[in-house]
Amino acid sequence: MGARATAKNVRVSARKARFVIDMIRGKKADVAMAQLSILKNRAAQPVMKVLQSALANADQADPDADVDEYRVVTAYVDEGRTLRRFRPRAMGRATTIRKRSSHITLEVGL
Numbered sequence: 001m002g003a004r005a006t007a008k009n010v011r012v013s014a015r016k017a018r019f020v021i022d023m024i025r026g027k028k029a030d031v032a033m034a035q036l037s038i039l040k041n042r043a044a045q046p047v048m049k050v051l052q053s054a055l056a057n058a059d060q061a062d063p064d065a066d067v068d069e070y071r072v073v074t075a076y077v078d079e080g081r082t083l084r085r086f087r088p089r090a091m092g093r094a095t096t097i098r099k100r101s102s103h104i105t106l107e108v109g110l
Helices: 014-024 029-038 044-061
Strands: 003-010 071-079 083-088 094-099 102-109
Touching (some): 003 044, 014 029, 014 044, 014 071, 014 102, 029 071, 044 102
Antiparallel strands (some): 003 102, 083 094
16 A cells, blocks of 8 residues: 655756655655755755655555555656746846756655
């Protein structure tokens, strides 16, 4: 029995979030939480929230199961929408600043 949680339009680029996701994929939930809590990456906080949400969903689905025995079964990050902002440059030109976002999905199971 597993549970899934998704956070959409998180304001961190997918590339940076994938670095964090790759570290916790396949690990036990308590080990993953410990790793995320000491990681100094900006993407660690939203990933930790999604993991907590997935564990809460698993607890609601099967209250008798021990939450500490769950593993991160599936974890992936997709690109979300990109906000485009413009910055003035020399000689009347403008360049695009792309503010990227991502969709973080985690699935926990036994």
